[in-house]
Amino acid sequence: MRYVRKICPVCGNEFTVLEKMEEKAVYCTLRCFLESQNKMSEDEDSHSLSG
Numbered sequence: 001m002r003y004v005r006k007i008c009p010v011c012g013n014e015f016t017v018l019e020k021m022e023e024k025a026v027y028c029t030l031r032c033f034l035e036s037q038n039k040m041s042e043d044e045d046s047h048s049l050s051g
């Protein structure tokens, strides 16, 4: 089986996935996946009162 290296767009962590899973595995962990979803929904809100 072949593995490919990918860079997580959320945390910048490098991780390896099976070549046939490359298209599905975008984030290194499920947590990063959820975080990316949150960012998308919070994009409209430009307030930054709490860091």
Ligand SMILES: [Zn+2]
Pocket: 008, 009, 010, 011, 012, 013, 027, 028, 029, 032
């Ligand atoms: Zn990540």
